[in-house]
Amino acid sequence: MDLRLRIWRQKNKDTAGKLVTYELPDVSPDMSFLEMLDILNERLIEQGEEPVAFDHDCREGICGMCGLVINGVAHGPEVTTTCQLHMRHFKDGDTITIEPWRAKAFPVMKDLMVDRTSFERIIQAGGYVSVATGGTPDANAILISKESAEAAMDAAACIGCGACVAACPNGSAMLFTGAKIAHLSHLPQGQPERYDRARNMVEVMDAEGFGGCTNYGECAAVCPKEIKLDVIARMNGDLIKSTFLTSGTRKMGANATRTGK
């Protein structure tokens, strides 16, 4: 099929970008979206032009590196990562507009590549558990209910691709931060630091310049890992509790909720 691509081209962080139109004939419907861009780049290189820069790594939908806004939808028309999107979702003669994630906290580095270190800083603020080093813990030494394990695993499916931010009309990172907080909040291992974690991660998230949440639900609709809005409710609950618990009772509260309920 023949396509017309309108692609965001931007030299670097400091220059303004613009949409440039390219005609790309002979695209196979079996190609992935990124393979289609590879073909475009090969042709650009042949013509002595600068190829389009875009992020990717695993191309298996698990690393979270790739991410493009395709015709105004993060990761395009299917609920999956851009690398797992196939060209059969488009028709011959289609015009496809391709833009980078747009958020103040995700500055464009070049063309379609954005800098998402703001996510790393949110994780650094509390997206971990502090454990003493030593021998490997015994299996099943800490019992976790099926319910908690599943809720934690659902939240842990987040690959940090940033589509939630890209899709949110408020440019909010609540689904990402909520997933990271909910993941550990549901597990016994996450209890000792549970409330401080919520506080610290939310503070960094705000400081990075992400917007607030108004429950549009656009984030959950495009999330390739189908993270639900519930993780945001969980984060909100943990943050509110952090306000009303002193550090002593916070630990007590932590023990009372050892199962992560």
Place this chain on the structure above:
Amino acid sequence: MTGVMTLYQTSIGKKVVMAVTGAILLGFVFVHMFGNLKIYSGPVALNEYAEQLRYLGKPIFGYEQLLWIARVVLLGAVVMHIVSAVQLTLQSNGSRPQPYNVNTRTQPAYRYASYTMRWGGVVLFLFIIFHLLHFTFGTVGYSSGQFVNPHSGVYEVYNNVVYGFLNPIVSIFYIAAMIALGLHIYHGTWSMFQTLGISSEKMSGMLRSFAAAFALVIALGNISIPIAVLMGILPLS
């Protein structure tokens, strides 16, 4: 304890303020709507209700004392609700300096309510001002001699309402405002559960249905009154 002010400094803390003040306002609109329905029991019942309201909390509270406390609380709630909304809107507006060239919404049309929260809120604010000037002070929407201020000691609230709604333009404005209120309440109620951390995977469907039912009851309960007046079901007494 990290304190309420530290919570308020976060974006979620501002949403908590919106949720808590929203809950107060939801309680008010429900009671207000329910009280309004006394109009169907006739002029005597409604006028008596208007008079009794001023003695709310008797004998602990004197004439209009509890009413004034409620008014101050409601005004405070409205102010805090708006201030937080403005702060959050400014934060969100700053989060995407470069807009998309193509922007597609994936959410189904029934989520329309979520896209009308901010402007809908402005509409409701203007409506509240009009509503007070209209039914409370009687300074707009009446020909001279129609409105009887309860502070004169004569309770003609029933006729005040009927005269007010006999003006079709005013009625249409009220009906439109109540539709805006219904949308605001639908999304606001569900958001409140989400913000306070009450919602969960198991409960979110139920809470959404509750929000929809609550919004419908309030909007339809209020809308029925101007329609009944225009249809002649509630004649002047």
